[in-house]
Amino acid sequence: MKEFRSVNCNATLRYHDLPGEGIPIIFIHGIGCASSFDYPQVASMNGLDQHRRILVDLIGSGFSDKPKNFDYSIDSHACYLEEFLTFLELDDFVIYGHSMGGAVSIALAIRVESRLRGLILSEANLDAGGGFFSKKIASYNEDDYQRFGHNDIVQESISSSNENWAASLSVSSSIATYRTSCSLVDGSSPSWRQMYYALSIPKTYIFGSNSLPDPDLDVLTKQHVDVLTVAEAGHSMAWENPEGLATAICAAISKI
Numbered sequence: 001m002k003e004f005r006s007v008n009c010n011a012t013l014r015y016h017d018l019p020g021e022g023i024p025i026i027f028i029h030g031i032g033c034a035s036s037f038d039y040p041q042v043a044s045m046n047g048l049d050q051h052r053r054i055l056v057d058l059i060g061s062g063f064s065d066k067p068k069n070f071d072y073s074i075d076s077h078a079c080y081l082e083e084f085l086t087f088l089e090l091d092d093f094v095i096y097g098h099s100m101g102g103a104v105s106i107a108l109a110i111r112v113e114s115r116l117r118g119l120i121l122s123e124a125n126l127d128a129g130g131g132f133f134s135k136k137i138a139s140y141n142e143d144d145y146q147r148f149g150h151n152d153i154v155q156e157s158i159s160s161s162n163e164n165w166a167a168s169l170s171v172s173s174s175i176a177t178y179r180t181s182c183s184l185v186d187g188s189s190p191s192w193r194q195m196y197y198a199l200s201i202p203k204t205y206i207f208g209s210n211s212l213p214d215p216d217l218d219v220l221t222k223q224h225v226d227v228l229t230v231a232e233a234g235h236s237m238a239w240e241n242p243e244g245l246a247t248a249i250c251a252a253i254s255k256i
Contacts, residue, residue, distance in 0.1 A: 001036070001063060004087055006080040011065035013084060015056045018043060022051035023094055023117060023253065026085070028108075030099030031134055031184070032169035032177055034062025038098075038238045045246035051253075054088070056081070058104070060176025062168070072179035074100075074188065078107035085112060094256065096120045096249060099131065099235065100184055106192045109199055118256040119199060120249055122206040123235050126196060126216070128187020137181035150174035164239050197223050204252035206245070210234035226255060 004013045016036060027043070029035045035055035043053040057064040059080060060072055070076065081104070085093070094117050097105025102124020109119050125131060130138060133153065140149040150169075157166035169177065188195070196203065204226045207214060211234050220227055228248045233240035 004084050006059070006083055008080045008083050009059055009067065009070050009076065011059050011067045011070065011080075013056065013059055013065070013080065014063040015054055016040070018049075018053040018055070020049065020051040020053060023092060023256075024052040024054060024090055025249070025253070026081075026093060026095045027053065027055045028081075028095065028097040028101035028105050029056075029058065029061065030101050031137075031180055032061070032165060032172050033098075033101075034058075034168050034172070036062050037164075037168045041242045042238050042246045042249075045243050047250045048246050056084070058101075058176075060173040060180070062171065066173035066176060068175055070176075070179075072176045073183040074103045074180070074192075075107050075183075077104045077180070078111060081108050082111045085115070091115045092117055094118045094120060094253060096122075097124060098122045098238065100125055100134065100180060102126070103184065103188075103192045106196050106199075107188070109201070110195050113199060113201060116201055118202040118204070118253065119196075120204045120206065120252045121196075122230075122237060122245070122248075123208065123211060124192075124205070125184050126193035127191055128185065130181060130185040134181040134184045137178055138185045140178070142175070142178055145178040146174045150177060162236075164236065196225075202226070202252075202256045204228060204248075204255070206230060206237070206248050206252075208233035208235060208237045208240065210240075226252065228252065
């Protein structure tokens with residue numbers, strides 16, 4: 001695992017940099033997750049192994065540092081990731097972002113659009129309000145979430161057989177999880193959706209088939225976003241059908 005020291009947040013980001021001759025793909029994970037946990041199997045499958053694959057653990061998650069004095073907003077995540085991409089000297093790459101990582105990916109794409117070949121999102125947060133778990137997390141106050149809320153959410157995930165997420169959430173910073181959840185609920189102005197539509201690069205949005213029907217399917221298509229579906233999977237498609245997700249990402253890149 002490699003390291004990058006961010007000046008912007010005075011913390012170390014850790015990542016896998018898997019070699020390949022194809023266009024680099026930056027993997028950005030969802031809330032309470034880590035790319036080092038979610039994407040090694042996906043990245044090894046169905047032609048993705050021909051690409052350089054950079055699996056990022058966001059600050060506050062996985063193996064990366066977990067500073068207590070960082071605000072963990074969506075835009076602040078995008079800020080240090082822009083710094084990271086400059087450090088890597090990448091001028092031609094694709095970003096893949098899932099769920100909360102999709103909002104981070106949009107904020108990052110706005111910053112680096114001139115260097116970006118395409119943006120691939122899977123069931124991303126496009127609007128304020130958050131998702132099921134981020135709403136629940138943000139409903140606590142910060143002190144309560146640190147004292148008992150984080151553990152409650154982990155135990156609830158175990159009880160509902162969402163053990164993969166419970167495992168990765170348990171090693172995520174409670175402060176990071178809480179503050180990022182609040183940022184998702186608060187949203188952005190302009191919205192991530194508006195920023196996404198404004199990007200002039202090729203855009204692909206991936207749904208798990210078990211998440212459909214979804215009104216965004218038709219809405220995104222009308223906005224000239226290429227929509228793909230991963231069979232036999234819901235929101236957690238990297239765990240539920242990694243081969244199908246790899247195939248969808250490859251299909252998206254083939255159209256760039």
